Amino acid sequence: MSVPPDSSVPGKAGARVPLTRERVLAAALQLVDDEGLDALTRRRLGQELGRDAMALYRHAPDRAALLDGIVELVLDELDIPDGGQDWQTQLSRTAHDFRRIGLAHPHVVSLIVTRPLSTPLGLRPLGTLRPLERLLRVLTDAGFPPPLALRVYRLYIGFLYGHMLTELQEMVADPEETSDLLRLGLHRLPPREFPLLRGLASDLAAYDGEAELDQGLAVLFTGLRTELAVALEV
Amino acid sequence: MSVPPDSSVPGKAGARVPLTRERVLAAALQLVDDEGLDALTRRRLGQELGRDAMALYRHAPDRAALLDGIVELVLDELDIPDGGQDWQTQLSRTAHDFRRIGLAHPHVVSLIVTRPLSTPLGLRPLGTLRPLERLLRVLTDAGFPPPLALRVYRLYIGFLYGHMLTELQEMVADPEETSDLLRLGLHRLPPREFPLLRGLASDLAAYDGEAELDQGLAVLFTGLRTELAVALEV
DNA sequence: CAGAGCGGCTCTACGCTGTAGGTCTATGTC
DNA sequence: GACATAGACCTACAGCGTAGAGCCGCTCTG
Numbered sequence: 001m002s003v004p005p006d007s008s009v010p011g012k013a014g015a016r017v018p019l020t021r022e023r024v025l026a027a028a029l030q031l032v033d034d035e036g037l038d039a040l041t042r043r044r045l046g047q048e049l050g051r052d053a054m055a056l057y058r059h060a061p062d063r064a065a066l067l068d069g070i071v072e073l074v075l076d077e078l079d080i081p082d083g084g085q086d087w088q089t090q091l092s093r094t095a096h097d098f099r100r101i102g103l104a105h106p107h108v109v110s111l112i113v114t115r116p117l118s119t120p121l122g123l124r125p126l127g128t129l130r131p132l133e134r135l136l137r138v139l140t141d142a143g144f145p146p147p148l149a150l151r152v153y154r155l156y157i158g159f160l161y162g163h164m165l166t167e168l169q170e171m172v173a174d175p176e177e178t179s180d181l182l183r184l185g186l187h188r189l190p191p192r193e194f195p196l197l198r199g200l201a202s203d204l205a206a207y208d209g210e211a212e213l214d215q216g217l218a219v220l221f222t223g224l225r226t227e228l229a230v231a232l233e234v
Numbered sequence: 235m236s237v238p239p240d241s242s243v244p245g246k247a248g249a250r251v252p253l254t255r256e257r258v259l260a261a262a263l264q265l266v267d268d269e270g271l272d273a274l275t276r277r278r279l280g281q282e283l284g285r286d287a288m289a290l291y292r293h294a295p296d297r298a299a300l301l302d303g304i305v306e307l308v309l310d311e312l313d314i315p316d317g318g319q320d321w322q323t324q325l326s327r328t329a330h331d332f333r334r335i336g337l338a339h340p341h342v343v344s345l346i347v348t349r350p351l352s353t354p355l356g357l358r359p360l361g362t363l364r365p366l367e368r369l370l371r372v373l374t375d376a377g378f379p380p381p382l383a384l385r386v387y388r389l390y391i392g393f394l395y396g397h398m399l400t401e402l403q404e405m406v407a408d409p410e411e412t413s414d415l416l417r418l419g420l421h422r423l424p425p426r427e428f429p430l431l432r433g434l435a436s437d438l439a440a441y442d443g444e445a446e447l448d449q450g451l452a453v454l455f456t457g458l459r460t461e462l463a464v465a466l467e468v
Numbered sequence: 469c470a471g472a473g474c475g476g477c478t479c480t481a482c483g484c485t486g487t488a489g490g491t492c493t494a495t496g497t498c
Numbered sequence: 499g500a501c502a503t504a505g506a507c508c509t510a511c512a513g514c515g516t517a518g519a520g521c522c523g524c525t526c527t528g
Contacts, residue, residue, distance in 0.1 A: 018476065041514065052478045054516080063515065110348045113399050117344055120407040121438065122419020129423065129431065136430040146430055147437045155450050158396025165347050166392045173354040185356020189363065196370040196380055197363065203381045204355065215461070216389050223457025227449075252505065275485065288487080289506045297486065 019051060021059040025069040032070060032107050040066070064118070071115050072127035074108045077101050080134040087142035088221050092214075094135070095160055099213055102164040109168055113161045132157075152224065159220055167209040180205040253285060255293040259303040266304060266341050274300070298352070305349055306361035308342045311335050314368040321376035322455050326448075328369070329394055333447055336398040343402055347395045366391075386458065393454055401443040414439040 027048050032040050042063075046053035060066045078097055081090050102109045116124065132153065139149035173185025180201040181187050189198055261282050266274050276297075280287035294300045312331055315324050336343045350358065366387065373383035407419025414435035415421050423432055 042516085043514080051476095054479080055477050057516075058476065106351075110351055114344045114348060116403045117340075117399070118404060120404040120419055122407040122422055126423070126427075129428065133428050133431050136434075140430060146434055149430075150434050150437055151446065151449065154400050154446065155453060158400045158450070159393055160396070161399055162392025162394070162396035165351070165395055166388050169350045170352060170354040173356040185354055188356055189360070193360075194363065194367050196374060196383075197367050200370075200380055200384050203384055212385065212388065215385065216392070219389060219457035219461050220453065221457070222460050223453035223455070226456050226460065227453050276487085277485080286507045288508080291487075292505065 019049065019055060019059055021069070024049065024056055024059045025066075025073050028066055029070050029073050029105070029108070033105055036107050037110070067111055068115055068119065068125050068128070070108060071111050072125040074101060074105050074112065075131055076127050077104075078131050080131060080138065082134060082137060082141075085142055087139055087144075090138050090142075091135070091156055091221075092217050095156075095163075095213060095217055096210075098160055099164065099167070099209065102168065103209075106168050109164050113165065148228075155224075156220065159216060163209075163213055163216055167207075167212070171204060171207070253283065253289060253293055255303070258283065258290055258293045259300075259307050262300055263304050263307050263339070263342070267339055270341050271344070301345055302349055302353065302359050302362070304342060305345050306359040308335060308339050308346065309365055310361050311338075312365050314365060314372065316368060316371060316375075319376055321373055321378075324372050325369070325390055325455075326451050329390075329397075329447060329451055330444075332394055333398065333401070333443065336402065337443075340402050343398050347399065382462075389458075390454065393450060397443075397447055397450055401441075401446070405438060405441070 024045070028040055028045055031045060031048060042053040042056055045066075046056055049056075056066075060069060078094070078101060080094050080097075084090055102112075116128075121129075135153050135156070136146065136149050139152055140146055144152060172183055174183060177183040181198065184201055184204055186194075186198050186201050186204075191198060258279070262274060262279055265279060265282060276287040276290055279300075280290055283290075290300075294303060312328070312335060314328050314331075318324055336346075350362075355363075369387050369390070370380065370383050373386055374380055378386060406417055408417055411417040415432065418435055418438055420428075420432050420435050420438075425432060
């Protein structure tokens with residue numbers, strides 16, 4: 001987790017490795033993955049890198065830049081096929097890859113979905129726009145006119161965000177308990193007002209994210225196929 | 235915006251109106267709506283209510299409780315029909331109502347989608363679980379067995395969250411400019427790498443949230459109808 | 469080889485945050 | 499009238515982001 005102060009002591013022999021934006025962001029991501037967003041403070045990050053907190057300002061001018069950088073770093077892990085022609089399997093593959101990334105960096109998901117609310121499209125880090133362009137390419141290559149590709153992209157990515165937000169919801173209230181109702185804390189709910197929710201305890205406990213994603217994609221794709229057929233034949 | 239210190243000076247005659255959780259949360263929501271989430275600090279909120287910052291602790295034990303309370307307050311505005319039997323129009327109506335609320339309280343949307351990542355289902359404020367129960371009821375009333383209703387609910391609500399996150403994205407980078415490309419800041423993108431995105435400037439600028447929501451719902455519903463028909467006939 | 473320039477870093481300091489703990493006071497109850 | 503108590507206030511503390519100035523050692527120039 002922590003990094004030794006440096007390979008070379010400043011007073012002594014050597015040039016110590018200078019920080020880079022990449023190293024800073026990588027350490028920031030590591031920190032967020034390990035301890036959550038609240039742990040990401042300048043002092044803490046500086047300590048992790050063996051530098052003074054202020055040293056970071058050279059590589060990330062403010063906290064927002066740090067957050068945007070983390071998002072960029074994570075989205076860079078996403079790999080989007082670009083050759084093939086079957087848009088559905090390509091979108092499906094990408095969706096599963098996005099899910100993999102979301103599960104690997106759960107605390108970053110809230111940043112991914114939330115940062116764009118503060119940063120205008122055109123000013124976002126290029127790394128966060130690259131998946132958008134690549135997916136537009138996938139769709140246009142498959143024959144969608146660009147404006148339609150954009151609408152499909154929006155629907156798809158919104159669905160994906162929604163899925164990850166659902167999958168990452170906290171469910172277990174008390175890991176000690178054995179019955180689903182108690183584990184999920186659903187016994188707190190007044191039975192008269194929440195009969196259905198309470199009755200679904202075991203279904204909630206048995207949530208299967210991958211299956212649910214596939215079902216969702218199936219719904220999305222058949223919906224798109226028939227809706228688009230209608231729209232295009234008019 | 236601000237509230238006069240109080241109707242009665244403490245030293246003088248009268249009992250001043252005591253704070254209530256409702257008054258505190260209402261003021262908090264007001265503040266967030268007017269100035270964004272960052273403006274929501276205890277001292278600021280206390281000032282707004284004409285009380286000391288510490289007085290708020292009696293009604294919201296910590297900042298998380300304040301945020302959860304705001305979410306609860308906003309979700310309480312959501313009204314979900316409960317009599318009728320056509321689940322699609324009911325979900326559609328609710329979706330539009332949710333959109334209305336999201337547009338009315340844009341800064342709260344990030345809380346709505348994000349808070350559940352920190353609070354286990356069973357421990358959430360009842361007000362945030364009520365829409366869930368009501369929608370489950372809509373679906374079961376329409377004939378869905380509860381476990382399936384849950385899956386449909388998840389898909390639906392995920393889609394809804396995704397839509398709002400998309401609609402609330404910041405787009406305009408420079409309101410002064412007249413051409414769409416410049417207004418959105420897309421001229422910053424290297425043309426070789428982002429030809430499609432740059433080409434979609436006018437489509438991006440012409441975004442119509444309500445239409446897009448309806449199209450999305452149409453896709454979702456037809457997808458659901460045919461997928462469910464398949465699944466149920468097996 | 470001397471000296472200048474400068475990039476990378478550190479130090480100090482400021483105003484702000486959430487919140488713990490103690491205290492004051494006006495009110496309701498016997 | 500005496501007392502208990504709920505509600506609000508005051509003080510204080512550690513930790514936050516970040517502005518501004520200064521230090522140190524490399525590299526480039528003559």
